[in-house]
Amino acid sequence: MKYEVITKEDLPPFVNGLLSEIEVVGVKRKDGKFYFDRIESYDELCLDYDVTLIPPKKYLLPPNETLLKFSLGEAIQVEPFIDAAPRIILGVHPYDIKAIELMDAVFSDSNPDANYMERRRNTVIVGVDCRNPSPNAFCPSMGTATTETGFDLMLTDIGEQYVVAIGSEKGEELLKKHARTRQATEADLAQRKAVREEALAKYKLSIKAAVEEIPELLERNYDHPLWEELAAKCLSCGSCTMVCPTCVCFDVQDDVELNLTGGWRFRQWDSCMLQGFAKVATGENFREDRTSRLRHRYFRKGNYMLKRYGKLGCVGCGRCIGACLAEIASPVEAYNRLKEGS
Amino acid sequence: MREKESIYLPKLAELVRTEGLTERERLFELKLRNGDELGHQPGQFVELSIFGVGEAPLSISSSPTKKGSFEVGVRAVGNVTNALHRLEKGATVGIRGPFGNGFPLDRLKGQDVLIVAGGIGLVPLRSLVNYIEDNRQDFGRVLLLFGCRTLQEQLFVGELDHWRASKDFEYYESVDRCEDPSWKGQVGVITTLFPQFTIAPEKTYAVIVGPPVMYRFVIAECKNKGIPDDQILLSLERRMKCGVGKCGHCQINNVYVCQEGPVFTYSELKNLEEAI
Ligand SMILES: Cc1cc2nc3c(=O)[nH]c(=O)nc-3n(C[C@H](O)[C@H](O)[C@H](O)COP(=O)(O)OP(=O)(O)OC[C@H]3O[C@@H](n4cnc5c(N)ncnc54)[C@H](O)[C@@H]3O)c2cc1C
Ligand code: SF4
Ligand code: SF4
Ligand code: FES
Numbered sequence: 001m002k003y004e005v006i007t008k009e010d011l012p013p014f015v016n017g018l019l020s021e022i023e024v025v026g027v028k029r030k031d032g033k034f035y036f037d038r039i040e041s042y043d044e045l046c047l048d049y050d051v052t053l054i055p056p057k058k059y060l061l062p063p064n065e066t067l068l069k070f071s072l073g074e075a076i077q078v079e080p081f082i083d084a085a086p087r088i089i090l091g092v093h094p095y096d097i098k099a100i101e102l103m104d105a106v107f108s109d110s111n112p113d114a115n116y117m118e119r120r121r122n123t124v125i126v127g128v129d130c131r132n133p134s135p136n137a138f139c140p141s142m143g144t145a146t147t148e149t150g151f152d153l154m155l156t157d158i159g160e161q162y163v164v165a166i167g168s169e170k171g172e173e174l175l176k177k178h179a180r181t182r183q184a185t186e187a188d189l190a191q192r193k194a195v196r197e198e199a200l201a202k203y204k205l206s207i208k209a210a211v212e213e214i215p216e217l218l219e220r221n222y223d224h225p226l227w228e229e230l231a232a233k234c235l236s237c238g239s240c241t242m243v244c245p246t247c248v249c250f251d252v253q254d255d256v257e258l259n260l261t262g263g264w265r266f267r268q269w270d271s272c273m274l275q276g277f278a279k280v281a282t283g284e285n286f287r288e289d290r291t292s293r294l295r296h297r298y299f300r301k302g303n304y305m306l307k308r309y310g311k312l313g314c315v316g317c318g319r320c321i322g323a324c325l326a327e328i329a330s331p332v333e334a335y336n337r338l339k340e341g342s
Numbered sequence: 343m344r345e346k347e348s349i350y351l352p353k354l355a356e357l358v359r360t361e362g363l364t365e366r367e368r369l370f371e372l373k374l375r376n377g378d379e380l381g382h383q384p385g386q387f388v389e390l391s392i393f394g395v396g397e398a399p400l401s402i403s404s405s406p407t408k409k410g411s412f413e414v415g416v417r418a419v420g421n422v423t424n425a426l427h428r429l430e431k432g433a434t435v436g437i438r439g440p441f442g443n444g445f446p447l448d449r450l451k452g453q454d455v456l457i458v459a460g461g462i463g464l465v466p467l468r469s470l471v472n473y474i475e476d477n478r479q480d481f482g483r484v485l486l487l488f489g490c491r492t493l494q495e496q497l498f499v500g501e502l503d504h505w506r507a508s509k510d511f512e513y514y515e516s517v518d519r520c521e522d523p524s525w526k527g528q529v530g531v532i533t534t535l536f537p538q539f540t541i542a543p544e545k546t547y548a549v550i551v552g553p554p555v556m557y558r559f560v561i562a563e564c565k566n567k568g569i570p571d572d573q574i575l576l577s578l579e580r581r582m583k584c585g586v587g588k589c590g591h592c593q594i595n596n597v598y599v600c601q602e603g604p605v606f607t608y609s610e611l612k613n614l615e616e617a618i
Contacts, residue, residue, distance in 0.1 A: 072394055080350065080351045109587065251589070265350070270589070278580065282553075292616065304596035308596060
């Protein structure tokens with residue numbers, strides 16, 4: 001991989017240069033919380049944050065997305081609808097990049113999803129290493145605290161300057177065009193390494209099992225009383241899945257114009273934690289009880305996705321831990337309970 | 343893999359004929375507007391759109407040996423299915439698919455086939471029965487068991503008459519309850535038909551489609567007869583919102599029914615905790 005260095009003084013012109021060319025989404029701060037949003041200038045951008053409320057997933061799989069447009073009446077016509085406006089997502093943390101890699105696997109698998117794939121191709125990902133992790137994060141346990149893949153550019157704050165890892169030609173081009181940089185030296189890279197290691201020491205949570213052990217740990221404990229114990233407190237609210245960067249399930253519905261001349265079909269985020277997720281029209285509900293839904297979420301993250309897509313479905317961001325009012329959505333606690341009991 | 347077009351874009355199809363089957367179920371014959379054949383296998387399904395209402399997964403009820411059009415048999419239960427029931431000849435719907443694996447014809451060929459249909463399970467199985475009838479020499483003995491709750495719920499009554507009389511099939515039927523004194527057939531659940539015949543289990547494949555409650559009991563009867571687990575085939579219904587392995591609704595543990603199914607062998611299912 002090639003590495004460049006950009007000074008903190010040269011960063012604003014770089015970002016503003018990008019802004020002159022293409023839509024840029026970045027992390028903003030409000031009331032001590034962080035969120036991804038479109039930025040108009042460098043000044044709105046925050047590059048030192050712990051975690052955003054909602055992952056950048058919303059720019060690749062929008063919460064509500066039109067799939068088709070159709071006209072009604074005598075001669076029905078239907079057309080696919082794909083909104084894939086080019087965009088840079090700036091300041092994505094490694095765990096969220098890992099989650100995007102998993103989404104890529106899901107949506108390119110066997111029947112490639114043009115809506116996602118088009119948008120993904122038109123999205124540039126500029127990552128930033130996380131120096132001050134959220135108290136709920138456990139990325140080191142999941143192997144997601146840093147990443148060497150999945151980005152076009154990756155920034156690491158080494159004090160007065162950033163090391164920029166170049167992950168793609170597109171990234172290199174943008175950097176060349178808009179930024180003043182110099183080649184990174186051995187010393188820069190050593191500092192980058194030190195900064196990353198320093199951040200590792202700041203994580204508060206960890207899983208007592210090795211990441212490779214998790215799928216098997218779950219499999220052995222399908223009937224463990226833990227699931228029922230946690231489910232007894234579950235509100236079936238779906239918050240844990242709404243904030244999760246690897247939750248990709250959706251519902252599909254139609255809507256029509258008020259004058260009934262046409263309409264559109266859209267998908268929207270859905271959640272396997274909601275009661276009706278597996279219910280069929282004749283009334284049969286294949287995950288009727290909360291225990292089976294809660295277990296499904298844990299197994300999907302820690303086992304099923306690995307089997308299907310070759311990647312674990314949890315990247316350790318800890319968003320679910322913060323989002324769950326009942327305090328039962330933590331993968332750390334669940335895995336550790338199982339590990340202790342085994 | 344680079345996608346060619348939207349996997350969510352339906353082809354337009356014309357409703358060329360509809361026919362009442364029972365009080366709740368109707369048959370719909372459809373033709374793709376572009377003139378293409380659907381190109382399906384027995385046991386596959388389509389996603390049928392009524393634009394402005396939504397989409398529903400429906401088994402293809404006709405055999406691929408019937409060219410030029412295809413059929414679905416539909417119970418009116420909700421938005422899409424009721425809207426479909428209201429459509430008239432000439433109406434336009436959308437079709438995606440065919441999806442799913444279908445019945446494994448390669449494995450069934452040359453073997454004896456025991457077809458067990460409960461209620462509207464006959465809708466998908468009819469595609470297999472009609473296929474076998476059109477390729478009768480490729481199969482061994484074919485036993486056809488059909489059970490439903492009441493006589494009024496029997497579908498495809500014309501075809502039932504034909505199967506009763508046909509030498510191609512050994513036909514058995516039951517109704518759970520019956521007040522009609524002219525009914526001379528079996529009264530009782532479908533499993534009560536099993537003592538009436540013998541089979542050579544090592545070369546018999548059971549193909550079972552019916553309501554979820556039926557599976558456990560019918561599987562037990564098949565095992566009783568000595569049919570190996572990997573020769574017991576079932577088609578499963580799950581909630582489906584995409585049919586192409588993306589929406590996540592059809593999952594049984596780590597299995598996507600729309601992709602790996604809807605037809606499974608019992609040996610594939612018996613270790614899947616959520617399956618039956
Ligand atoms: C592979 C496959 C093959 C099938 N083949 C056939 C077939 O050949 N013939 C046939 O008739 N059917 C078949 N079905 C079933 C068919 O797909 C459903 O009946 C159909 O999808 C119902 O759609 P709808 O829009 O009419 O009902 P909907 O309007 O979606 O729902 C009907 C009922 O379900 C309830 N409901 C809907 N969503 C929820 C929710 N989220 N939570 C709680 N309740 C909810 C509604 O209140 C309503 O009572 C098949 C299903 C599958 C998966
Ligand atoms: S399960 Fe929780 S910790 Fe894991 S990726 Fe999802 S939100 Fe983050
Ligand atoms: S685990 Fe927590 S966040 Fe998830 S559905 Fe249950 S109560 Fe809601
Ligand atoms: S129906 Fe959407 S994944 Fe199977």
